[in-house]
Amino acid sequence: MRVFVTGASGHLGSAVVPELLSAGHEVVGLARSDTSAAAIEKLGAQAHRGDLADLDVLRDQAVAADGVIHLAFRHDLMVNGDLAGAARTDLDALTALADGLAGSGKPLVGTSGTAMLVMGGIVGRPGTEHDTFPGGGYRIDAENFVADLGSRGVRSSIVRLAPTVHSSLDRYGFISTIIAAARRRGYAAYVGEGTNRWPAVHTLDAAVLYRLALEKAPAGTRLHGAADEGVPFRQIAAAIGDNLGLRVRSISPAEADEHFGFLGSFVQIDNPTSSALTRDLLGWTPTHPDLIADLHEGHYFRTA
Ligand SMILES: NC(=O)c1ccc[n+]([C@@H]2O[C@H](COP(=O)([O-])OP(=O)(O)OC[C@H]3O[C@@H](n4cnc5c(N)ncnc54)[C@H](OP(=O)(O)O)[C@@H]3O)[C@@H](O)[C@H]2O)c1
Numbered sequence: 001m002r003v004f005v006t007g008a009s010g011h012l013g014s015a016v017v018p019e020l021l022s023a024g025h026e027v028v029g030l031a032r033s034d035t036s037a038a039a040i041e042k043l044g045a046q047a048h049r050g051d052l053a054d055l056d057v058l059r060d061q062a063v064a065a066d067g068v069i070h071l072a073f074r075h076d077l078m079v080n081g082d083l084a085g086a087a088r089t090d091l092d093a094l095t096a097l098a099d100g101l102a103g104s105g106k107p108l109v110g111t112s113g114t115a116m117l118v119m120g121g122i123v124g125r126p127g128t129e130h131d132t133f134p135g136g137g138y139r140i141d142a143e144n145f146v147a148d149l150g151s152r153g154v155r156s157s158i159v160r161l162a163p164t165v166h167s168s169l170d171r172y173g174f175i176s177t178i179i180a181a182a183r184r185r186g187y188a189a190y191v192g193e194g195t196n197r198w199p200a201v202h203t204l205d206a207a208v209l210y211r212l213a214l215e216k217a218p219a220g221t222r223l224h225g226a227a228d229e230g231v232p233f234r235q236i237a238a239a240i241g242d243n244l245g246l247r248v249r250s251i252s253p254a255e256a257d258e259h260f261g262f263l264g265s266f267v268q269i270d271n272p273t274s275s276a277l278t279r280d281l282l283g284w285t286p287t288h289p290d291l292i293a294d295l296h297e298g299h300y301f302r303t304a
Pocket of ligand 1: 111
């Protein structure tokens, strides 16, 4: 398949592109700069110049492709608090990609996050692929848009990624931020009892999931990119403390923003996430180290 990939130069893209190429697909990646184009070409794919805001480029590339994987996201807007702007750009981009694929039966794989399960009110049990949120919300609107594209003749699916996509390819994700906080403060922290759980997935396992979704997910499928169902945050803090040689301690919710910065609230979410339906449907079997094992491989502490 000729696959158009947005975000091909990013963290997930750096694994998804080689995964597609090694399975025999041809890849064209969206590149908004010379640096991004060089990164995509270094992976062995073609780069096509354009920005997420160039909706004609997105539509035309979708028309020319046999399938699309959408990974790009305006994280720059998100971290500056412009969630609405980031979500609007995402939905506009998806609309252009869908326009290019409409009526073709070709696949479009979108990206979402398991954290939306918490925002959607799933509490005290693992969220499943059957949990949906018709009322909408941040990134949920984009997910619902993609899930409904079957009615327009697009074989659409959406991957809800764990907030912790980890590996030596990850340089700016949440784990790096938490490690940097521990270094800065001189201790690794968790909030309260630290029993709240974060799902996690290795980048290379996530890449396989995107390929499988592209190749065979039925229209309207929601998929969970979560290999660890839920790692208690206290265990994450302990692994970080071990590797940095720092003590590990509980802090109160009131201290969380000071310690973790913009992740102060997020480190407290309890987001257990099942991927049983995804595994059954696509035959997805994660094979790479889980989050705690990956932390103990040490690469985060050499580069953080
Ligand atoms: N990593 C995680 O732990 C995680 C967890 C949950 C969900 N997700 C979601 O997974 C997706 C991929 O994440 P990631 O970790 O790969 O992100 P990333 O490393 O920040 O990469 C973002 C990609 O989007 C591209 N991009 C950003 N703004 C653009 C624009 N205006 N025009 C064109 N391209 C643009 C970037 O291009 P440049 O190379 O030019 O910057 C880069 O290729 C995102 O939707 C993200 O929110 C990630």
